[in-house]
Amino acid sequence: MGGPGPFARALASLDPPHWEPAAGAPPSGAETAALWRAVVPGPGPALESMAEQLAGEARVRAATMAHPLRRAQFVTGQALRRAVSSPSGAFSLSHTGDWVAAAVCGCGPLGVDAETARARRSMERLARRFFSPEEHALVAGCGPEELPVFFYALWTAKEARIKALSRDRAHPAPVSLLALLETDTAAFTVTGPTLCIPLSEGRMHWCWLAPGVLCACLVPHAAATLRFWEWRPAG
Template identity: 35%
Template structure:
């Protein structure tokens, strides 16, 4: 099964109170987080690492000290020296999300917010941009971010990131609400998607070649994951 995990970053941490999460990550992650000038990206870095490491420790039943990562050709991280387990992490605003699967998987989370919707003409396939522009203005931001997370999850499952243009493929929903991908009009039926609304106006999307997605994300707290990491030391 494709596991989907989510964690809401406490407001205090987003505002700069980072002592607790800093104690739970390796020195390299601490240093990377502290290089940020603003507390929000620092908190996102820390909580993304905590969620990823704690869930993988549980799944593999190993201590955190034995978790090692390597990067693929386009920078997508994977477990070093282990096969049969893939993961992907995303963060946006006060949320971090993680997907874990036997096969390559991509996840993206985004909260609906103000944005220049003209970006759709640049980054979306023509059919997608037309669908967006046909909506009432009030419904366009939610459509934009719903579609954006699906497209990002596609790219991250492939491990290409933005090296592959977002407008090089199309995402569409069928009459039964099934989400499908195609390129140049050719369907890609081996790809499957699942989208969750984890709070009002916050979309979490997952893409994988498997289709046994979790019915709902598992939500976690810092206290819970802190205990998991400490227990595995």
């Protein structure tokens, strides 16, 4: 691979999705996957109303969480799960900062991960620890503008894949995305608000969940359409 530049630039220049507001899951089948986002509310009645609707282990866990933001993320994620998931379908959840992301589909594998893509001193160290030597070398060679986008593209994709496959495998085999991220842009496609590459298990989509928040979603091959929804609780 000549370098991560074309991939990182294509990803950075994606237009944001059009998020359709909804209070619950619209009907969908195996041919359509849905990516949801929800704003994490600050302390106040909206958050406590969601917390009061939790039950069982989730309610106990929320009551014992001391960190305000983590509690708010957890409560919002559980409320979103209750509103949009289906007992017979696949569901995956992630959160970062003030946002929660959820992927829903009638079948799997399905996995989602969202991260705030800002420069951190720890990126090179994390790449050395968790990425392949080739991936680490590319991260280390990135320019300052490309580095956060490329690092978090790899990170979110790996996390989304682990979430998708860990339901069927105790330890999913690692996969290097480098073979698919060639300087020839035929290796990836840009369709509307997403950049997509094919994997053996499905298709990996990246998009911007919000400004500066990168999201990767692995959807099954059967899901030919990915729709974007913003959860807005009724009332």
